[in-house]
Amino acid sequence: MNTAISDDNAARTDGNIRPPGRVTDTGQMKDEDTKAAFSRHVENCTDSLYSLALRLTRNNADAEDLVADSVTKAWSAFESLEDRNRFRPWLFRILHNCFISSYRKKSVRPVEHAYNDLVDDDSHDDLTSLLIKQPDEFLLWWSNPEREFVNSLLGEDIMSAIEMLPEAFRITVLLVNVEGLSYDEAAEVLDVPPGTVRSRMKRGRTLLQKSLWEHAREAGLVSDDIKRCTS
Amino acid sequence: MNDNNNDHAVVDIDCMEAINGLYAYLDGEMDDPVQISKIENHLCHCRSCYSRTEFEKTLSERLRKSAGNQTPERLHDRLRNLIDRF
Numbered sequence: 001m002n003t004a005i006s007d008d009n010a011a012r013t014d015g016n017i018r019p020p021g022r023v024t025d026t027g028q029m030k031d032e033d034t035k036a037a038f039s040r041h042v043e044n045c046t047d048s049l050y051s052l053a054l055r056l057t058r059n060n061a062d063a064e065d066l067v068a069d070s071v072t073k074a075w076s077a078f079e080s081l082e083d084r085n086r087f088r089p090w091l092f093r094i095l096h097n098c099f100i101s102s103y104r105k106k107s108v109r110p111v112e113h114a115y116n117d118l119v120d121d122d123s124h125d126d127l128t129s130l131l132i133k134q135p136d137e138f139l140l141w142w143s144n145p146e147r148e149f150v151n152s153l154l155g156e157d158i159m160s161a162i163e164m165l166p167e168a169f170r171i172t173v174l175l176v177n178v179e180g181l182s183y184d185e186a187a188e189v190l191d192v193p194p195g196t197v198r199s200r201m202k203r204g205r206t207l208l209q210k211s212l213w214e215h216a217r218e219a220g221l222v223s224d225d226i227k228r229c230t231s
Numbered sequence: 232m233n234d235n236n237n238d239h240a241v242v243d244i245d246c247m248e249a250i251n252g253l254y255a256y257l258d259g260e261m262d263d264p265v266q267i268s269k270i271e272n273h274l275c276h277c278r279s280c281y282s283r284t285e286f287e288k289t290l291s292e293r294l295r296k297s298a299g300n301q302t303p304e305r306l307h308d309r310l311r312n313l314i315d316r317f
Contacts, residue, residue: 035314035317038314038317039311039314042310042314043310046302046306046307046310047299047300047301047302050300050302050303050306051298051299051300051302054300055298060303064303064305064306064309067306067310068306068309068310068313071310071313071314072313075314075317155293155296155297156297158290158293158294158297159297159298162294162298173294174298176258177291177294177295178294178295178298178299182259182260183258183260198254198255198260201254201258202254205254205287205290208290208294209290212290
């Protein structure tokens, strides 16, 4: 049952800001309360919003504009959000929709993995997780003494690998793994079934591991012993 | 609901079943306590799957830390000004 986030709840106006809240005996006070609540919610998710926007647009200025546009749209629809505990995924959805409608075309796109990213089922096994496909050599690599060195580079390496993920996988991994959304919440944000989120997570992680593994080999992070073992 | 789960030996599962359920387990998407027990029991005695689990945890943690960006103060100011004008 989808009660929290729907397109009906998403703002559709561009610039025409309709203040939520009703005129009552307390009039302006009611609006100020609503505005204060809205402001607190926004403040609590600004970092997450900006991080997600930056990963989508790959551009600081566009990311800031995207966040501001999303907040504007969210304000115009705030009154329709019945469960304010779900403000965060609700705002993520607005940001995602805003990105698709206004920013996606001009976002700088690096070379992404050549991959049939529109296929969301589990029928393909060509990208089975490294953890299943290459367990022995992977574990040898992972448990070898160079692990600490790998760890020291992993942040940069991981983000490069994330940047190369096809958009559908990138945003799913970011929403679930980084922002901590449940599969159901991510599904609502992306307007896809929860099963699609599950399969995208699996495939996104697999691509990520594959990319890191290849990087480790190319960068010489894998010892000769392990290379011999895997060749 | 079965409150007597702890009274019975947990049925062991093989590595493939454990790995197949690993992501749901790590992502907190596994609701069935029996299934959770099976995974945890397997991880207790399978060095290979335990190592794989540790790797996934570490990778996820590094991803969380790496993906975070410092929001520019000008964006905080911009949003505050924006909301003030609402």
